[in-house]
Amino acid sequence: MDPNSKAIQSAKKAITTAASIAASAMLARSLVNEFLPYELRGLFSLDALRARYSSQHTVVVEQMEGFSNNLVYDAIDTYLSTRISTSMKRLRVSKRDHEAKSITLSLEQGEEMVDVYGGAEFKWQLLSRGNDQGSSDNQRGGGGGGGAPGEFRSFELSFHKAHRDAVFDAYLPYILDRSEAIKAQDRMLKLYMNEGDYWSPINLQHPATFDTLAMDPELKRTLVEDLARFVKRKDYYRKTGKAWKRGYLLYGPPGTGKSSLVAAMANYLKFDIYDLELTSVTWNSSLKRLLIGMSNKAILVVEDIDCSLQLQQREAEEEAAPDGPGKDEKVTLSGLLNFVDGLWSSCGEERIIVFTTNYKDRLDPALLRPGRMDVHVHMGYCGASAFRMLASNYHGVEAHELFGEIEGLMEEVEVTPAEVAEGLMRSDDVDVALKGLVELIREKKEKKKSCLESEAKRVEENDSSEDVQLSCESECEAATTSGSSS
16 A cells, blocks of 8 residues: 555544544533533533643633722732833833823733743733623723723733642732832822811922932931831831831921921832921811821921920910810820820821921920930031032032032031032032132121121120120021021
């Protein structure tokens, strides 16, 4: 028999065998459908048998659960957008809202990508299917992720069965955590101001960071380490039974960068800022509503705490408080302390509380103890390191022949970072700006010298009345701090 005849006979046998198997399968399916209860039929389907003996497992994550967005789907979408290679043939490009800082890359329908975690490979695929079950179901497809009305989107995750436990115990929790971090990096921070009992937000676009902050390098390093330690100690605070919060008191003369430090803290932590204007809050109950309305991961700021509220000694409050139903309703020091360190302080997590003041000695000691203001930060006058940081920020110079003279003058006369910044901004020419700064500091030095000479002259003339002394002290202070702003 020639080779062609043998091949034809083999093909016939294969077709006959396949037809026999198919007929047997159809007969088996008919018997299953005829004699087995509906609940047991799935056990004998071809898909079930194939799945039972396959080494690949699949997890399906739908975009919608009922009428709500599936948060796991959203987290996967966010996570995969950072793992996608631009070399892929088909990609979706989007910007989720006008406040997002960058465009987002994501999978196109039907596309696959492989992610590696813990040495294992996980294959992701974005699937989409239509829906013709009625208008109410059509509403489900209108969620995020680019789905059109009437469209169901889902992610399918395929992996080897050996990694099944790792998927649920480690991989998916990792994706959820990474998604939160990615969203925090991309979102626009908010600055909230209180209007009555409510917060009103605007975008926070303050550029201050710890990299550009003009302050002592060692103090800066200490603050960064303290903040980093705080956000990692959730379990520690729970174990010790303490509210997850930390208080910072920033004190020092006007113009020393207290507000800039708060902005740098917010940008570092990716926390929103709640700027509490105490003078516009009338009652303790109103203050309570405001603080309950704050989100987690937030910084509560009360600037110029010594001026914002007449914080009397608690003993004086108790003596002055009237009896009756209205007692203790107005905003008082005791009321403020309850919100800083009492039961109400636990109504929220991962919060920073910042008080600023120009005069630390005017504050009630009850505000300053650990547990309320845990870290006291003195914001002092401009030193050599702060000046060099400002010169680098404003003019991009690390060294100049005038640096030595300027630093020498700053040892003789107190100059705030705000004054130095003002001097550096007067010209785009670095030589002109630095010469102008030299003149500014020399002028302050002469004013201070003149003030001291006037005081000595008055003492020689035996004019030591209290009014004259106060007048001289005011003149000297004005000469030292002119041009500063808080």
